[in-house]
Each structure stands twice: as C-alpha cells, then as structure tokens.
Amino acid sequence: MKAVALLGGPKSQWPAFMKKQIFAAKKRDSLLIGVDRGSILLAELGLVPDLAVGDFDSLKKNELNIIEQYIPDMRYSVPEKDLTDTELMLKYAFEDYQINFLTLLGATGGRLDHFMTNMLMMLKPEFNAWAEKIEIIDQQNLVKFYNPGNHTIKRRPGYTYFGIVTLSEVKNLNINGAKYNLSSYFNSYPISLSSNEFVQHNLVNVSFNEGVVAVIQSKDINRFQKI
C-alpha cells in the first residue's frame, strides 16, 4: 500500500493540483495521513485522513473536535519527545500499516528547522531503511533519497533540472549521462551539486559507496506570482 502525508508547511509551497492528486491517490486506496496541522488542512480540502499524528497544539479546540470525530486513527504525540511528529508518522506508517511508499506534501517552506529535519531524518539509522521509499513534492521540486548502490534516475515529466545533495560524507560518487558528469568523487562533508540537467534518454546514472544522497528534480515557475 502506498501512502500520502500532508505536513504543516505553507500552502504557497504546495504542488499544483495537489487536491486532485490526493483524491486520485485515495481512490487507488492509498493511506491518507495528516501530520499535526496537516490533518485540519486535509479536512479543509474535504479529505478525511485515515491516520493523524501530532500534538495538535496549533489547532483550536473546535478544529481538534472536528478531526477527532472523523479520523479513525488518531495518535497523540508529546512535545518533549525525541522524535518529531513526522518521524513518528514514518514509524506508524511503515511499521503498523506496512506501507511500501510514502509521498510527503507540505514538507517545505515554513520553518526551516522543520524542513531540515525532513531532509536529514533519512540519515538516522531508525529511518534510513525507508529512505528510498520516500519522496518530497512541492511546487517546484521532487526530492528522492538514495542509499549506496547504483541508481538510474528517470526524469519526471515537467521537471527541467536536477541537483545532487550529499547529506553526509560520500564516497566514490559517480554521475553519468548528465550534462555535468562526475567521477569517483569524495567529500567528507555535505555538498549540494546544483543545476545539473538531463540530456538524451532523460536518464541519469548515479552511484556511490557510502552516505545518503538526495536527488532533487526541479523546475522554474511563473515568476510573476503575486507577493
């Protein structure tokens, strides 16, 4: 079973047609998850999450009443916990619901310490095994995570660029088939190799021996947006 989770990031960063896509996922029996404020945001879109995780302290009492009435599985977290609500949600979704793929929405913009947690949690031993089963999608980006090995990255329709972000020390990183290739690259600290592009076949090969790598496909959007 696949899952879609909406986090509390700002609506301005939501991907286009998000509501439509969540409805379609729900139709295909994907598990729908709200993380903290994401639960009420889903309700506002007319979508009832199957699972909600959070301390819900940013919700008003009547908002909490609404979601408690309709959501079949509510999991309450405590603020002094070691794990964030999103990290707790990963555990529930992959362990209890045995999902095999998770799309994170509302995971960008907003508070940057939250966003950095969403990126860097893939490095933690307790979540790392799920890293390749998680994607983050927002208005301009598709982020996927890779553990050591040989990976073929396929250009997703609509995206123009890709960047490689090594989230930790990386050994023997190779990029082949791209506009800018790389051979046997080593770095002891994280680095973002941005603004690369797909060329023929829309396929790129990325391999490395150690570390975790995020591949970010991205696109430009209409620059004349309103402030």
Added chain:
Amino acid sequence: MKAVALLGGPKSQWPAFMKKQIFAAKKRDSLLIGVDRGSILLAELGLVPDLAVGDFDSLKKNELNIIEQYIPDMRYSVPEKDLTDTELMLKYAFEDYQINFLTLLGATGGRLDHFMTNMLMMLKPEFNAWAEKIEIIDQQNLVKFYNPGNHTIKRRPGYTYFGIVTLSEVKNLNINGAKYNLSSYFNSYPISLSSNEFVQHNLVNVSFNEGVVAVIQSKDINRFQKI
C-alpha cells in the same frame, strides 16, 4: 561595510517589510547586491544594486538592458562554472568590497538544490571563514552560522523558536539555557534538532569543538494565508 543581497527565491518567502528594510540599509550605506534574477527584482522595487552577479540567462533582453544601464558593477558568470552565482558573489563582496557582514534575502523557497547550496556553502573551506558573517532571512526564519567555539545566541525580537542544525559531523555540542538542553553531544552525520525555545533572559549558549552549526530562529505566521 555591511551588505544586503537579494537572490532569486520566490516573493512568497520574502520577509515582511523587506523593501523598507533594504531602503533603510541603503541609507546606512550598506552595499546592495543583486544575484542573477535578484537584480531585476531589486530594480522592480525601485532599488539599484551596487553590484550584480549572475549569468542573467533567466532575464529577458530588455530586462538585461535596463540593469546594465544602471548598475555600476556587473559581473558576468559562466554557467559551466564550479561555483554558483551566490558563491561567486560571496567572493566579490568579502574580498573585493571587504564587507564585514552579509544579509541574504530571497535565498529560500524555490528550487531546493539552490537552497541547499546556500546552506551548505558555509562548509566549504573557501567560504567557511565568512560563515559567522552571513545571515539568511525569510518570512519565518533567521538563519545564522557558527564555527567551533562558545557562542551566545540572542533571541531576535519576534521569533518564537530556535533549531540547531549540525551541517556536518559535530563534536562535543552543548546547549545551555534553553528549554531543551544538551550536553557533550556527538554525531557523525548532520542532524536537525528542531523546535527548541528560549527561556529566561532570551539567551542561549551553544558550544562545540568541530563542525559547522546553523542556528535557525523561527516563528509561526498567519495560517490563513491565501493559496
């Protein structure tokens, strides 16, 4: 001399009253810098950068003509370069203009590989010496960077939370005076310790022996923003 640089990130992530603040900085003789599309965004706000850096390939010809006419120092980058436009700008600003502090605006949102470059460039040996002289400000966040040592972090008015992001391996990290403290923490990979808070005196002490640490002060904003 201080400097303010506007990058090409989306307007939706700009801090409140940004235009006013840039005008005030200009009055105090701060150096005003446009990075690539940020140059034309400044012009649209009625502000002429003192320095513009970029390949400017996202600008239309008439836009480029406008900024070439008014900006006294235009530096053209080549796309196949090793450094990003923002990294090049750091070199020009700190080396050629001898600035002693830099505020980055428009550095968040948008393409996430760009944002990650803006965070992770502080780790590179050629920029690391300037890390403590750079801040990133957007709608909800103030990000400052620290090299090893003992640092007193002061709560900036209007911000509620703070998070510590270790951008690389960190040794002997201590957090004192905060809601959640930490003692002799070690981690071999980056981690985001989010949602901490200032308590009395609005001061927190952060010390560590190795690595680079980002301290992100953040706040919630009106959640009923328009999509």
